[in-house]
Amino acid sequence: MGSGVGLETSRRFLATWLIGGLVAGLSVVALTAVWPELSPLNIVGKRKKKRPIRVYMDGCFDMMHYGHCNALRQARALGDQLIVGVVSDDEITINKGPPVTPLHERMLMVSALKWVDEVIPDAPYAITEEFMRKLFDEYNIDYIIHGDDPCILPDGTDAYALAKKAGRYKQIKRTEGVSSTDIVGRMLLCVRERTSSENPSHASLQRQFSHGHNQKYDDGGSGSRTRVSHFLPTSRRIVQFSNEKVAGPNARIVYIDGAFDLFHAGHVEILRLARGLGDFLLVGIHTDQTVSANRGAHRPIMNLHERSLSVLACQYVDEVIIGAPWEISKDMITTFNISLVVHGTVAEDGDYEKDNRDPYAVPKSMDIVKVLESPLDITTSTIIKRIVSNHEAYQKRNERKGESERKYYEGKSYISGD
Numbered sequence: 020m021g022s023g024v025g026l027e028t029s030r031r032f033l034a035t036w037l038i039g040g041l042v043a044g045l046s047v048v049a050l051t052a053v054w055p056e057l058s059p060l061n062i063v064g065k066r067k068k069k070r071p072i073r074v075y076m077d078g079c080f081d082m083m084h085y086g087h088c089n090a091l092r093q094a095r096a097l098g099d100q101l102i103v104g105v106v107s108d109d110e111i112t113i114n115k116g117p118p119v120t121p122l123h124e125r126m127l128m129v130s131a132l133k134w135v136d137e138v139i140p141d142a143p144y145a146i147t148e149e150f151m152r153k154l155f156d157e158y159n160i161d162y163i164i165h166g167d168d169p170c171i172l173p174d175g176t177d178a179y180a181l182a183k184k185a186g187r188y189k190q191i192k193r194t195e196g197v198s199s200t201d202i203v204g205r206m207l208l209c210v211r212e213r214t215s216s217e218n219p220s221h222a223s224l225q226r227q228f229s230h231g232h233n234q235k236y237d238d239g240g241s242g243s244r245t246r247v248s249h250f251l252p253t254s255r256r257i258v259q260f261s262n263e264k265v266a267g268p269n270a271r272i273v274y275i276d277g278a279f280d281l282f283h284a285g286h287v288e289i290l291r292l293a294r295g296l297g298d299f300l301l302v303g304i305h306t307d308q309t310v311s312a313n314r315g316a317h318r319p320i321m322n323l324h325e326r327s328l329s330v331l332a333c334q335y336v337d338e339v340i341i342g343a344p345w346e347i348s349k350d351m352i353t354t355f356n357i358s359l360v361v362h363g364t365v366a367e368d369g370d371y372e373k374d375n376r377d378p379y380a381v382p383k384s385m386d387i388v389k390v391l392e393s394p395l396d397i398t399t400s401t402i403i404k405r406i407v408s409n410h411e412a413y414q415k416r417n418e419r420k421g422e423s424e425r426k427y428y429e430g431k432s433y434i435s436g437d
């Protein structure tokens with residue numbers, strides 16, 4: 020008997036439990052349909068989403084170019100926040116020779132990128148176990164990101180082995196056909212053209228550098244228009260670098276123009292100040308022809324598309340004109356509703372005094388020109404001078420780097436658009 024009652028009770032209990040469960044289950048399904056946020060699955064998902072995924076990437080960022088910018092853009096896409104480690108001057112000197120750009124300038128440039136959330140100065144050249152722990156525990160990093168080019172330590176081990184073992188490593192594809200080595204080559208070419216007769220060491224360095232890399236150098240004839248870049252600009256890349264934001268109805272639009280060749284910390288600082296004077300910063304980038312006409316046939320070092328990408332990567336920039344006119348016309352001011360035209364005090368020698376045309380005559384007559392004291396005394400020529408004065412160290416560096424880059428490109432295969 021006792022067992023019969025017990026059986027009855029347990030049967031009833033089971034039935035109630037089953038029906039209850041079914042009702043509860045159905046109500047979750049129904050509720051979810053009406054009110055998706057209430058689904059327990061989503062609540063769990065939301066809680067996870069609350070803590071942003073933090074990704075880390077490091078680098079020297081010496082002579083930063085749009086290839087670096089693109090790598091950081093790709094890294095940022097693998098998480099919600101990008102934290103960038105910038106290697107110290109000392110570690111660069113030990114590993115690659117003295118840097119062209121001191122740490123504080125490299126920090127300025129990396130921090131100004133639109134995809135960078137935080138910057139860590141004096142990051143180690145190679146990630147140690149201790150530093151990796153620090154990244155995970157103190158900086159709350161979820162993943163360490165690196166390009167698909169191998170990073171081998173002097174002892175022959177993989178620099179990211181530890182992160183890989185911990186399952187906290189993600190890789191991006193190196194896509195840009197440009198490298199610091201290319202850019203140094205272009206600068207040396209420009210220096211050779213001007214000084215090879217009185218300074219044979221540059222000429223020999225140039226020959227040495229270019230050997231086997233680009234036959235065009237040895238053609239000799241084509242001269243200043245020779246470019247080493249493998250970079251093929253696509254509309255997709257420009258879109259990826261662009262802002263979706265458009266100027267609001269009452270936005271105060273500030274315009275600044277220039278060559279922005281070898282984009283550097285001086286450019287970043289003047290753009291930051293210019294942006295601070297309005298709500299929307301429009302940057303006019305002069306054509307290669309305009310730059311050559313004003314600075315000489317050996318300039319610009321970077322072509323119009325390359326210069327445009329570097330400027331677009333800067334967080335203070337809202338839009339660029341790819342190939343802006345030298346003179347600012349009334350029509351341009353009206354078309355873009357420009358409220359203020361600014362330019363810095365630090366410019367290439369004679370940039371604005373070459374001929375009698377004052378490019379700012381129209382905006383000046385409208386009283387909408389403001390001259391900004393350039394915060395940093397750096398020009399493209401400063402950068403070129405730094406590199407040339409360091410050329411012995413660079414010669415050694417280029418020999419080594421050129422070889423490893425050649426190997427990388429030889430092994431390179433199809434890469435998707437990202």
Ligand SMILES: *[C@@H]1O[C@H](CO)[C@@H](O)[C@H](O)[C@H]1NC(C)=O
Nearest residue numbers: 267268269270271272356358
């Ligand atoms: C043009 O810019 C001014 C600010 O300088 C702003 O008040 C005005 O609304 C803008 N015009 C248009 C059509 O957006």
